[in-house]
């Protein structure tokens with residue numbers, strides 16, 4: 001029971017220390033999160049702003065071309081559901097109204113379709129111009145609108161050309177393509193471009209650039225594949241740091257006289273030291289649980305099988321807590337601990353490979369060095385878990401890591417017990 | 422007070438790598454007594470208390486507290502004593518209440534009894550109003566009081582206090598001294614250490630004077646005064662160096678001893694009326710002016726001077 005109260009007291013004190021909290025959560029998250037943010041890992045979560053388009057269609061159905069109206073087709077395209085993620089289009093009657101709405105920042109872009117749009121398109125008239133009027137502060141929105149309009153007009157010109165070529169061929173065989181047939185080609189084009197709006201949305205033409213799409217997804221998963229090991233390395237590194245920092249409460253209590261006072265109460269030395277060790281272990285368990293959860297939820301890291309992950313996590317907690325305890329038991333004062341502790345944790349962590357978790361092809365010698373550090377074994381357990389290893393593949397390195405924890409805990413307890421006599 | 426023995430110290434020794442901090446310590450404290458260890462810094466008071474509270478193992482010897490041996494049954498000793506350490510030892514990031522609850526649990530208190538004792542002690546050390554503030558935000562006096570309160574939680578029959586009034590304001594000091602007497606009035610045996618002779622004199626039934634790890638005199642206040650045999654102490658402050666005056670005074674028949682420390686001269690004399698004119702005459706002849714003079718009835722300071730040849734105060 002006394003052990004429990006000593007543990008609780010230590011936990012309350014540790015959680016009141018901004019220093020401990022910084023090393024527990026803030027620093028590891030920053031270390032792992034910064035590269036993620038830098039690579040834009042959040043883009044799937046943060047939507048691209050929908051461009052607000054106002055469109056004025058001055059085009060009229062052309063009697064010359066059997067009542068066909070290209071302007072209406074363009075408006076339909078702009079308003080199609082497939083483009084809804086990129087832009088929303090609202091119709092206004094006059095160009096002045098539309099421009100005023102952009103000036104008033106109610107819309108980002110105005111698309112004004114001129115009166116003789118259909119006629120001009122059929123005549124392949126270079127002078128026809130759809131006006132795109134936009135807020136000068138914006139770049140992406142107007143570019144998207146321009147892209148959609150350009151695609152539409154290029155496609156229109158293309159199909160018209162195809163129709164003309166077909167007509168010329170037919171004429172050579174003494175046949176003619178009547179106006180109704182030409183308009184039909186245009187109508188079909190309209191239906192087609194409408195139906196491929198979905199791929200226009202991605203800014204790629206179906207069939208040609210489709211490769212780009214899976215590659216983008218692939219780079220996304222490369223990010224996730226990279227962030228996992230980085231976050232793992234940081235978690236292990238900072239867990240060992242927190243182990244040492246929180247075990248330092250022994251030195252702090254020694255310097256503040258409360259440790260001597262505890263020894264004067266009818267409480268065994270073992271209970272006092274074990275109570276403090278348990279506090280360190282619980283703090284680490286809290287840290288590891290939170291970091292694993294945040295990594296999974298925020299960075300979409302797949303840590304692997306939950307049971308194996310729990311085993312690896314316990315190994316880390318035991319190894320880091322024991323390491324901290326042993327380290328502190330050799331220190332004479334807080335001052336000394338501050339200097340030595342940082343160095344010892346950084347050195348063993350580097351040798352253990354916590355800084356290089358995302359490098360896949362390190363020299364073999366390095367892989368051997370990390371076998372001499374608890375961090376190296378802890379990492380092996382986690383890697384096996386993340387790569388879908390079997391229970392024994394995870395349990396073996398974790399058992400070694402746990403053993404280092406128990407051995408260093410024993411050394412620590414031995415030193416600390418001898419220290420007061 | 423009874424004749425039953427609360428603390429029995431038997432030839433206690435402690436040395437640190439060859440340096441002897443406490444040697445051949447023997448004394449007994451009776452139940453219900455306030456017993457003071459009076460001595461200058463470095464005398465070995467804290468070392469003695471560390472051994473009695475089973476923190477330090479003696480190099481040799483033993484002590485019995487209510488019959489429990491510090492070397493054989495330390496746990497039983499710890500249960501019957503409450504120790505107030507010289508340095509404030511409380512958790513400064515916890516409140517007074519949290520501190521008391523925690524320390525109470527370390528003494529095995531729980532539940533209603535713990536809550537009751539925490540309230541009583543808060544009241545006793547006048548911290549009820551500030552019980553929820555962090556101890557680190559308290560004044561020195563309040564921290565001292567909390568430091569004492571912790572030792573009283575489990576209602577120990579023996580309370581050991583190591584210089585509990587060092588470095589605090591006179592008001593807090595008064596409160597603490599009154600608290601010690603009150604505690605004693607309830608039957609608690611108190612072992613008190615101090616380097617202030619006034620405290621020892623005011624509080625104690627018996628006093629042991631300690632220097633260089635040994636007890637050099639022991640008894641009630643009046644018994645100790647009797648050592649100096651009615652000698653009167655004359656303290657002098659001179660503007661110039663006394664030169665050979667000290668030797669001259671020492672040679673006088675009615676002068677028992679003369680000491681000089683940092684320009685302050687103390688003479689222990691049998692009869693001040695005959696000596697004072699001689700002192701003034703000799704200083705005047707030597708062209709030395711007297712800037713301060715004080716004649717005191719025998720006190721513990723005089724006893725210490727008599728026994729060690731030096732002043733108790735640093």
Ligand SMILES: Nc1ncnc2c1ncn2[C@@H]1O[C@H](COP(=O)(O)OP(=O)(O)O)[C@@H](O)[C@H]1O
Nearest residue numbers: 437440442460461462463464465466467468469
């Ligand atoms: N841990 C220690 N190691 C070596 N010497 C010590 C230690 N603690 C105390 N001493 C020495 O023992 C002597 C007695 O110290 P202490 O018991 O603290 O005296 P007091 O409490 O009367 O001032 C001093 O000379 C002190 O320097």
Ligand SMILES: [Mg+2]
Nearest residue numbers: 466467507584
């Ligand atoms: Mg002392």
